[in-house]
Amino acid sequence: MPELPEVETIRRGLGECMVSRGAGKILRVKVYETKSFIGDTQEIIGAEVKEMDRRGKALIIHLTNKKSLIIHLRMTGQLIWREKNASGDISKSFAGGHPNDNFIDKLPNKQTRVQIECEAGTLYFNDQRKFGFIKVVETEKVGEDAFIKKLAKEPWKMTGGELYEKLQRHKGSAVKPVILDQTVICGLGNIYADEALYYAGISPMRKAGEVSLAEAEELVTGARVVMERSLEAGGSTLRNYVKADGTKGDYLTLFAKVFNRQGEKCERCGGKIVKTKVGGRGTHYCPDCQK
DNA sequence: CTAGGATCCTGTCAGC
DNA sequence: TGCTGACAGGATCCTA
Numbered sequence: 001m002p003e004l005p006e007v008e009t010i011r012r013g014l015g016e017c018m019v020s021r022g023a024g025k026i027l028r029v030k031v032y033e034t035k036s037f038i039g040d041t042q043e044i045i046g047a048e049v050k051e052m053d054r055r056g057k058a059l060i061i062h063l064t065n066k067k068s069l070i071i072h073l074r075m076t077g078q079l080i081w082r083e084k085n086a087s088g089d090i091s092k093s094f095a096g097g098h099p100n101d102n103f104i105d106k107l108p109n110k111q112t113r114v115q116i117e118c119e120a121g122t123l124y125f126n127d128q129r130k131f132g133f134i135k136v137v138e139t140e141k142v143g144e145d146a147f148i149k150k151l152a153k154e155p156w157k158m159t160g161g162e163l164y165e166k167l168q169r170h171k172g173s174a175v176k177p178v179i180l181d182q183t184v185i186c187g188l189g190n191i192y193a194d195e196a197l198y199y200a201g202i203s204p205m206r207k208a209g210e211v212s213l214a215e216a217e218e219l220v221t222g223a224r225v226v227m228e229r230s231l232e233a234g235g236s237t238l239r240n241y242v243k244a245d246g247t248k249g250d251y252l253t254l255f256a257k258v259f260n261r262q263g264e265k266c267e268r269c270g271g272k273i274v275k276t277k278v279g280g281r282g283t284h285y286c287p288d289c290q291k
Numbered sequence: 292c293t294a295g296g297a298t299c300c301t302g303t304c305a306g307c
Numbered sequence: 308t309g310c311t312g313a314c315a316g317g318a319t320c321c322t323a
Contacts, residue, residue: 001316074317129300
């Protein structure tokens with residue numbers, strides 16, 4: 001579930017908690033699900049969190065002992081930080097990733113896969129479907145990681161021309177699955193792919209080879225715009241979320257124009273938004289203004 | 292090389 | 308109240 005804006009929100013939020021305020025030393029690591037933690041927990045004991053980084057949808061936590069954690073949340077991962085004061089009360093918390101009640105639930109719980117206990121608090125990695133992972137690597141070798149190495153540029157660095165060239169390389173496929181490919185353009189997931197295509201007025205099932213250079217430029221711009229909007233909205237709502245007022249904020253409705261809006265009216269042309277399937281994924285678009 | 296489908300896993304929801 | 312199948316904000320692996 002978490003796409004680039006959610007991971008970036010986590011990077012900032014955890015950075016504030018674990019770097020600026022400080023998490024202190026890592027005292028203990030509990031692994032409840034072995035496939036969720038790749039590496040030896042002993043490698044990170046005693047280290048402190050130095051810096052929060054991100055490549056595409058992967059969060060990267062640099063530690064003080066020349067090791068780094070590559071964290072990918074995939075569909076249902078969450079990271080929840082709970083800082084405790086001397087009397088054991090939660091003095092600060094942050095939650096991000098797949099939105100559900102785990103954010104305000106008791107932890108650890110059934111979906112907790114890894115728990116990293118630090119001097120100042122505990123970081124919980126929850127993941128319903130177990131697709132995500134935390135991986136220990138040498139900081140120097142983060143760039144050599146198979147996943148990280150293949151990542152394309154993010155839309156802020158990519159030109160329309162570059163995207164156009166890449167679309168031509170997959171000209172037989174529908175454009176939507178192509179822009180979901182992280183080696184083509186990095187950061188988009190199922191929501192922002194739909195939203196970016198809507199922005200550019202391109203039908204998700206159009207052949208990638210039939211997207212013009214001008215449209216590719218619109219598509220890159222669209223990707224940028226929708227993720228920036230989400231970053232503003234998601235960032236603030238996620239903070240509100242953990243204020244534990246009980247409300248389950250759906251920040252999607254703050255910016256999504258087509259995602260999960262099937263049956264509703266298109267705000268641009270008044271047409272009816274449709275949900276269908278493209279490349280095996282649920283896909284939302286307006287048939288009237290996306291051609 | 293590309294394209295398309297199956298696969299990893301748990302949980303929820305609609306329909307009978 | 309079960310049961311069943313579809314589906315889920317990701318990425319990889321396999322086959323043709």
